[in-house]
Amino acid sequence: MSRDVAMVVGRPEIPPIEQGEVITGSDALLRCLLLENVEYVFGYPGGAVLPIYDSLYSSHLKHILTRHEQGAIHAADGFARSTGKPGVVIATSGPGATNLVTGIATAYMDSIPMVIITGNVAQSLIGTDAFQEADITGITLPITKHNFFVRDVLELPRIIKEAFHIATTGRPGPVLIDIPKDVNNATAPFFYPETVNLRGYNPAVKPNKMQVDRLIKAISEAKKPVIMAGGGVISASAEKELIAFAEKTQIPVICTLMGLGSFPGTHPLALGWPGMHGNFVSNQAILNCDLLIGIGNRFDDRITMGRTKEFAPNAKIIHIDVDPAEIGKNVETMIPLVGDVKLVLEAALPKAAQADTSDWLIQLNEWKEKHPFSYKKNGNLKPQAVIEMIYETTAGEAIVTTDVGQHQMWAAQYYKFKHPRSLISSGGLGTMGFGFPSAIGAQFAHPDRTVVSINGDGGFQMNSQELAVVSQHNVPVKIVIINNKCLGMVRQWQEIFYDNRYSHIDLSHSPDFVKLAEAYGVKGLRAQSESEARQVWQEALEHNGPVVVEFVVEPEENVYPMVASGCTLDQMTMGDEE
Amino acid sequence: MQKHTISVLVNDQPGVLARVANLFGRRGFNIDSITVGNSEEKGLSRMVIVTTGDEKTLEQVMKQLHKLIDVIKVQHLSTGSMVAREIVLIKVDAGPTTRMEISGIVEPFRAAIVDVGPQSVIVQATGDSDKIDALTELLRPYGIRELTRTGLTAMARSMAAVKV
Numbered sequence: 001m002s003r004d005v006a007m008v009v010g011r012p013e014i015p016p017i018e019q020g021e022v023i024t025g026s027d028a029l030l031r032c033l034l035l036e037n038v039e040y041v042f043g044y045p046g047g048a049v050l051p052i053y054d055s056l057y058s059s060h061l062k063h064i065l066t067r068h069e070q071g072a073i074h075a076a077d078g079f080a081r082s083t084g085k086p087g088v089v090i091a092t093s094g095p096g097a098t099n100l101v102t103g104i105a106t107a108y109m110d111s112i113p114m115v116i117i118t119g120n121v122a123q124s125l126i127g128t129d130a131f132q133e134a135d136i137t138g139i140t141l142p143i144t145k146h147n148f149f150v151r152d153v154l155e156l157p158r159i160i161k162e163a164f165h166i167a168t169t170g171r172p173g174p175v176l177i178d179i180p181k182d183v184n185n186a187t188a189p190f191f192y193p194e195t196v197n198l199r200g201y202n203p204a205v206k207p208n209k210m211q212v213d214r215l216i217k218a219i220s221e222a223k224k225p226v227i228m229a230g231g232g233v234i235s236a237s238a239e240k241e242l243i244a245f246a247e248k249t250q251i252p253v254i255c256t257l258m259g260l261g262s263f264p265g266t267h268p269l270a271l272g273w274p275g276m277h278g279n280f281v282s283n284q285a286i287l288n289c290d291l292l293i294g295i296g297n298r299f300d301d302r303i304t305m306g307r308t309k310e311f312a313p314n315a316k317i318i319h320i321d322v323d324p325a326e327i328g329k330n331v332e333t334m335i336p337l338v339g340d341v342k343l344v345l346e347a348a349l350p351k352a353a354q355a356d357t358s359d360w361l362i363q364l365n366e367w368k369e370k371h372p373f374s375y376k377k378n379g380n381l382k383p384q385a386v387i388e389m390i391y392e393t394t395a396g397e398a399i400v401t402t403d404v405g406q407h408q409m410w411a412a413q414y415y416k417f418k419h420p421r422s423l424i425s426s427g428g429l430g431t432m433g434f435g436f437p438s439a440i441g442a443q444f445a446h447p448d449r450t451v452v453s454i455n456g457d458g459g460f461q462m463n464s465q466e467l468a469v470v471s472q473h474n475v476p477v478k479i480v481i482i483n484n485k486c487l488g489m490v491r492q493w494q495e496i497f498y499d500n501r502y503s504h505i506d507l508s509h510s511p512d513f514v515k516l517a518e519a520y521g522v523k524g525l526r527a528q529s530e531s532e533a534r535q536v537w538q539e540a541l542e543h544n545g546p547v548v549v550e551f552v553v554e555p556e557e558n559v560y561p562m563v564a565s566g567c568t569l570d571q572m573t574m575g576d577e578e
Numbered sequence: 579m580q581k582h583t584i585s586v587l588v589n590d591q592p593g594v595l596a597r598v599a600n601l602f603g604r605r606g607f608n609i610d611s612i613t614v615g616n617s618e619e620k621g622l623s624r625m626v627i628v629t630t631g632d633e634k635t636l637e638q639v640m641k642q643l644h645k646l647i648d649v650i651k652v653q654h655l656s657t658g659s660m661v662a663r664e665i666v667l668i669k670v671d672a673g674p675t676t677r678m679e680i681s682g683i684v685e686p687f688r689a690a691i692v693d694v695g696p697q698s699v700i701v702q703a704t705g706d707s708d709k710i711d712a713l714t715e716l717l718r719p720y721g722i723r724e725l726t727r728t729g730l731t732a733m734a735r736s737m738a739a740v741k742v
C-alpha cells in the first residue's frame with residue numbers, strides 16, 4: 001500500500017510551524033491539523049475550498065481523494081472507529097457539504113469523534129443564495145455534537161483546538177467547522193492555543209464515590225446479575241477494566257452490537273448479544289436477571305423492543321454512562337452512575353468482590369448450549385457459512401466492517417469478536433453504503449492488519465465508486481459481497497409481515513461484480529458453492545492487494561432468532577435451527 | 579402535564595437561540611414561550627423558557643440543554659417560588675363613549691392606556707400570566723383588534739432555594 005499519498009517529490013513544503021508568523025487561514029488550518037497529530041484527511045475539492053487544496057499541495061498531510069464525499073466521511077469514520085482518534089474530512093460548500101450529511105448523522109448516532117471541515121462562499125455572499133451556498137451549520141445542528149461558523153481568520157486556530165477537544169472528550173461525536181472562502185484567504189499571525197477554555201462544557205468524568213458504593217452493594221446482594229456492555233466501553237478504551245471487573249465479580253457479560261469486541265466473544269463469561277436478532281441466552285439473561293449493569297450502552301429499541309416497562313422485569317437497573325442525558329432516558333434506572341466508564345470501573349474494581357453467581361452461570365450455560373446461533377445446511381452456499389469461514393480463516397483477528405442488512409446481523413452472530421475496535425458497523429443510524437468506504441479508512445489506519453468488509457449486494461452499490469481509491473492506493477481490503485440478488489433484510493420483513501408481497505427488492509439487475517472490480521483494476525473473484533467459497537477466499541486472503549469476492553448465496557435465507565418490533569424478549573422466533 | 583419555567587444562561591452568540599429551539603423541536607418538547615435578552619454578565623444572555631410536560635420530559639429537557647456547548651447554566655425556576663412577569667399590549671376598539679369604561683377596567687390591574695386613537699386605545703399591562711389572561715378576557719367584549727404578549731421572564735425569589 002502506498003503510504004505517502006500526498007507527498008509528491010519536488011513540491012515545496014510548508015516551512016516548519018512558527019508561532020506569530022503571518023500566514024493564510026488555509027495554511028493555518030493545515031498547521032493546526034498537524035499539531036493535532038492528524039495523519040490522514042479524506043476529502044473532495046471544490047471552489048470554496050480551493051485555498052485549502054492549494055495549501056495541501058505543499059503539506060505533509062496525507063489527503064485521500066475519494067470519489068464521493070459520502071465515501072470520504074465514511075472512510076474517516078472507519079479510521080476513527082478503528083483507532084479511537086478523530087477522523088478528519090474536508091469538503092467544499094453547498095453540494096459537497098450536503099453530501100456529508102448521512103455520514104455526519106451516522107457518526108453522531110454512534111458517538112464517533114470526527115472533525116469535519118467544510119468551505120463556504122465568501123461572507124459577502126452568505127445569505128444571498130449564492131452559487132453553491134448551503135447553510136451547513138444550520139443543516140447539521142441536530143446531527144453534530146457542536147458546529148462552528150468561522151467569521152474571522154484570527155479565531156480559526158482557537159476554533160480548531162476547541163473542535164478537536166469537543167469531538168474527543170466526554171461522549172465523543174462529530175464537530176463541523178464551516179470556513180468561508182474569504183477567511184481561508186485572509187492572513188493573520190499564527191498562534192495555536194495550548195489550552196481550551198469552554199465555560200459551558202465540562203464533561204463529568206469522575207464518578208461519585210457513593211454511587212460506586214451502591215453499585216458494589218447491589219452486586220453483593222444479587223443472585224443473577226448480568227453486565228450489558230455497549231459502545232461506550234470501546235470509546236472509553238475500558239476493555240481491560242471490563243474483563244478484570246467481570247472476572248473478579250464472576251458476572252457474565254452481554255455485548256450490544258456496538259459493544260461487540262469490548263469483551264472477548266470467546267471468554268467463558270461472554271453470553272453474546274441481545275435484542276431483535278440476538279441470541280437466546282442473552283435475551284433470557286435480560287428476562288431473568290435480578291441486576292442489570294448497563295455500561296456505556298443506551299437501551300436502544302432494537303434491544304428493549306420499545307417495551308421498556310417489560311424490559312428486564314425482575315431486575316434492578318444500574319446505568320453507567322459519561323452522558324447524564326442517557327441515564328433514565330429509555331429505561332428507569334435504580335442507580336445512576338455518571339462518569340467515564342474506565343474511571344468508574346477503576347474505582348469499582350478494588351471494592352468489588354466475587355458475586356454468588358455459580359447457579360446462575362450453570363443456568364446460563366444450559367441456555368447457551370441449548371440454543372446457539374445455528375442454521376440448516378442444505379448443500380447450497382449459505383451466508384452464515386461464509387461468515388463462519390471468514391472467522392475461522394482470520395482466526396478472529398481481522399478488522400471487520402459491515403454494511404447494513406441481513407449480512408450485518410450474520411456477521412455479528414457468526415464472527416466472534418475478540419478485540420475492541422474490530423467490528424465497524426453503523427449501529428445507530430443503520431446506514432447502507434457505510435461498509436465498504438469505512439473499511440478503506442480502517443485499512444489506511446492499520447496497513448498491516450487484515451481488513452474484511454462484508455456487504456450486501458444492495459449496500460455495496462451505494463458506494464462502489466470507491467473501488468477507484470483502493471485501486472489507486474493499492475489498499476488491500478478484502479471486499480466481500482454476500483449476493484442474495486435482493487434487498488435481503490427488506491425481503492425478510494415483507495415475507496414475515498407483508499404476506500410475501502415482495503415489493504421492489506429485486507436486485508437481479510446488478511452489475512457483474514467481478515467485471516466491475518476489474519474495470520477499476522481490482523481483482524475480482526466469485527463463488528457459488530461451499531467448496532468454491534473456500535478456494536476463492538483463500539486466494540483472496542493470499543492476494544497482496546484489494547480484492548472483491550462475491551459469494552452467491554441462497555436468496556431465501558432469513559436471520560434468526562428474531563424478536564419482532566413491539567414484542568417482548570420472551571417472544572423469540574427461533575427459525576431454522578439445526 | 580405541568581408547566582415548567584426554565585432559566586438558561588447562554589453565550590451571547592449568533593445561532594444560540596436556533597440551537598436551543600432546534601433541540602426542543604427535534605426531541606419533541608413543546609415551547610410555550612421563550613424570551614431572550616441580556617443578562618447580568620457581558621457576553622452572556624438569559625433565556626426564560628416555559629414548557630409543558632411531565633417530570634420525565636422535564637428531566638430530559640434539562641439534561642439535553644446542559645449538553646449544548648453554549649449553555650452555561652440551567653435552572654428550573656418553578657420548583658421554588660419565583661417572580662414571573664409578562665408584558666402585553668392590547669389594541670381595543672374604543673370610541674369616545676367607551677374610553678372611560680375601559681379606563682375603569684384597566685385601573686385595578688395597574689395597567690395603563692399608553693396610546694389613544696380616534697377609534698381605539700392601546701392598553702399595556704405587566705404581570706404574571708394569569709393576571710394578563712384575566713385582563714384580556716375583560717377587554718374582549720369591547721373588541722380586540724391586535725394583541726401581543728412577550729412571553730414570561732422570570733427569576734427565583736431572593737430567599738427561595740433554587741434547584742439547579
Ligand SMILES: Cc1ncc(C[n+]2csc(CCOP(=O)(O)OP(=O)(O)O)c2C)c(N)n1
Pocket residue numbers: 403404405406407408430431432433455456457458459460482484486487488489490
Ligand atoms: C441508506 C439506506 N437506505 C435504506 C435502508 C433500509 N434497508 C435496511 S436493510 C436493507 C436491505 C439491504 O440489502 P442488501 O444490501 O442487499 O443486504 P442484505 O440484507 O441482503 O444482506 C434496506 C434497503 C437503509 N438501512 N439505509
